[in-house]
Amino acid sequence: QKEVEQDPGPLSVPEGAIVSLNCTYSNSAFQYFMWYRQYSRKGPELLMYTYSSGNKEDGRFTAQVDKSSKYISLFIRDSQPSDSATYLCAMRGYPFDTGRRALTFGSGTRLQVQP
Amino acid sequence: DGGITQSPKYLFRKEGQNVTLSCEQNLNHDAMYWYRQDPGQGLRLIYYSQIVNDFQKGDIAEGYSVSREKKESFPLTVTSAQKNPTAFYLCASSTNIGRANVLTFGAGSRLTVL
Numbered sequence: 001q002k003e004v005e006q007d008p009g010p011l012s013v014p015e016g017a018i019v020s021l022n023c024t025y026s027n028s029a030f031q032y033f034m035w036y037r038q039y040s041r042k043g044p045e046l047l048m049y050t051y052s053s054g055n056k057e058d059g060r061f062t063a064q065v066d067k068s069s070k071y072i073s074l075f076i077r078d079s080q081p082s083d084s085a086t087y088l089c090a091m092r093g094y095p096f097d098t099g100r101r102a103l104t105f106g107s108g109t110r111l112q113v114q115p
Numbered sequence: 116d117g118g119i120t121q122s123p124k125y126l127f128r129k130e131g132q133n134v135t136l137s138c139e140q141n142l143n144h145d146a147m148y149w150y151r152q153d154p155g156q157g158l159r160l161i162y163y164s165q166i167v168n169d170f171q172k173g174d175i176a177e178g179y180s181v182s183r184e185k186k187e188s189f190p191l192t193v194t195s196a197q198k199n200p201t202a203f204y205l206c207a208s209s210t211n212i213g214r215a216n217v218l219t220f221g222a223g224s225r226l227t228v229l
Contacts, residue, residue, distance in 0.1 A: 008155060032216045043119075043205050043220030044158075088157070092216045103216055105157030 003027050006089055006106030015115050019076040023089035023106045026070065030091040030104070033065050035074045038086045038108065047087075048074065079113045086110045117142045119221035121206050126226045128193070128200070136191045136224045138206035144219070146212045147189040151175060152203040152223075161204075164189055165212045193226060201228045 006023045013019055021035075032051055036044035048063040050056045050072075056063045062075040072091075076083055089106040119140045128134045140147065146165050150158040160173030164183040178197025183189050189208075193200045203225050207218040 002157075004157065006157075034216055036218075041223070041225075043121075043207075043222050044218075045220065046217060049217065090158075090216070103158075103160075103218070105159075107155055107157045 004106045010110040012112045021074040029093035032092040034090040036088040121221035144208035148207045150205040
């Protein structure tokens with residue numbers, strides 16, 4: 001079993017829809033949770049970063065962490081064609097003093113927003 | 116603009132050949148990383164470096180080698196010992212190892228073995 005599970009998609013939605021992207025994980029030591037966005041043939045870029053449980057909002061994006069269920073989500077409101085990309089969840093435990101397995105990544109969900 | 120430059124973008128290699136992928140950053144970051152990305156799999160850490168002249172193996176270091184002679188540069192050599200080298204390779208950096216969750220990535224290098 002993978003340490004982080006993520007549905008690969010593709011997930012196809014119409015423009016304006018609310019999108020929900022999810023990851024589950026098995027390692028209870030994870031404390032930091034990230035979402036990276038990767039456009040085709042490009043490197044990932046950091047989208048959202050949350051610590052422990054709770055919600056964090058940034059514009060149309062909301063990241064949610066439920067540590068009790070080992071489940072994280074990324075919601076995109078009013079989705080746009082420019083949101084079409086692969087979304088990677090990533091997680092890290094504590095302490096920070098080692099770079100080995102600095103981040104554990106999910107396999108990514110491909111999102112397509114249809115105009 | 117500050118960022119990470121990877122070259123070449125596309126590379127073809129014959130079996131048995133070593134190839135070196137370049138990674139240069141002008142972000143003044145101390146820590147640098149190499150990840151490998153394969154379809155259907157998450158990014159996997161190959162090597163990382165916390166400071167100049169120091170580097171550590173990641174989860175899949177076999178068949179790869181690196182050097183860190185300058186702060187700005189962290190080249191990756193894919194050796195003939197790497198059994199399945201065809202992949203998308205991503206270089207990343209962070210201000211320091213403690214900020215390894217906040218990574219800046221390059222645009223990647225796609226290696227194909229013929």
